[in-house]
Amino acid sequence: MTVTTTLFDPLDAIVWQLLATIPSGRVITYGALAKLAGYPSHARYVGRILKNLPKQTTLPWHRVVNARGELSFAVDSQRYLRQKALLESEGVIFNGHKIALRQYRWHG
DNA sequence: CCGCTGACTGGGA
């Protein structure tokens, strides 16, 4: 039987699982997520994974921000505003375009 | 195989 056909990459599944563990009100960077998944130099790939998530996903994709504490979308674009709104609804504070970081990261 | 494009980064200026 042929078969096989991996419907998705193993890394994708790992990232999905890690993403699911990030608490409301907290954020994590693309790079940190990649590192936790075991692929420290794949921040961009993590971005691609998020981009490929189905629209109806329940995963907290909005809790992933870039290393500068900003959202990786064109400022004021539709997607930018949506992510910002979701984060603010969880209590994340913004200072201009940047997240008023207190604690980045999950767990801690 | 080549070149270009990103939901990215670290480090030098």
Added chain:
DNA sequence: TTCCCAGCCAGCG
């Protein structure tokens, strides 16, 4: 501190 940029790496002609 902010800006800039080479390096990064999978996907898609």
